[in-house]
Structure formats: structure tokens, C-alpha cells
Amino acid sequence: xxxxxGYICPIDHPAYLAAEKGFEKAFGKKPLAVRxxxxxxxIFTFEEILGIKTILMGFGLESDAIHSPNENFSLDILxxxxxxxxxxxxxxxxx
Numbered sequence: 306x307x308x309x310x311g312y313i314c315p316i317d318h319p320a321y322l323a324a325e326k327g328f329e330k331a332f333g334k335k336p337l338a339v340r341x342x343x344x345x346x347x348i349f350t351f352e353e354i355l356g357i358k359t360i361l362m363g364f365g366l367e368s369d370a371i372h373s374p375n376e377n378f379s380l381d382i383l384x385x386x387x388x389x390x391x392x393x394x395x396x397x398x399x400x
Contacts, residue, residue: 364386
């Protein structure tokens, strides 16, 4: 009920492509681009005011049961997520 605008990052954007490579290196598979997300209304505002794209790198799984009483997050996924973000920065710094 916040009224925030939706946000879509183009999958041909250099930062997106760097994130994609980061995921592939960390998880061993190329990620599938899907339109999903939660409500982070400030992301649209970043683009509108700052003129920059934002890259959202999600690591949660459906089985994590986010916001439920039995919410969980695998330490293995956490470690791979850290690796993916590190690889993203290394790849994006080449641009």
C-alpha cells in the first residue's frame, strides 16, 4: 500500500551482465532472468533522481519461507552469495 513505482533493470545493462557472470562463477550455472521481487520503493527513485540503474542480486530460495515462523537461509547459499557479489565487483570493475 506504499504506492511505490515498479522497477525493471534491462538485462543488457553492463552491471546486470556483470552480476550474471558473478552468479555463474559462484553457483556454476547461468542465472535465469525472471521478473520477480518485493517492495523496495526507493529503487525507482534512485533511477529517477540519480539517473542510475540499480542491480538487485537475490539469493533467497522458495524453500526459505521468508517472513514465516520457520524462515531460514542456508549458510552454503550465503557463502555462494558472498562469492557472487565479489565476482560481480571484479567483473564490473573491468568496464
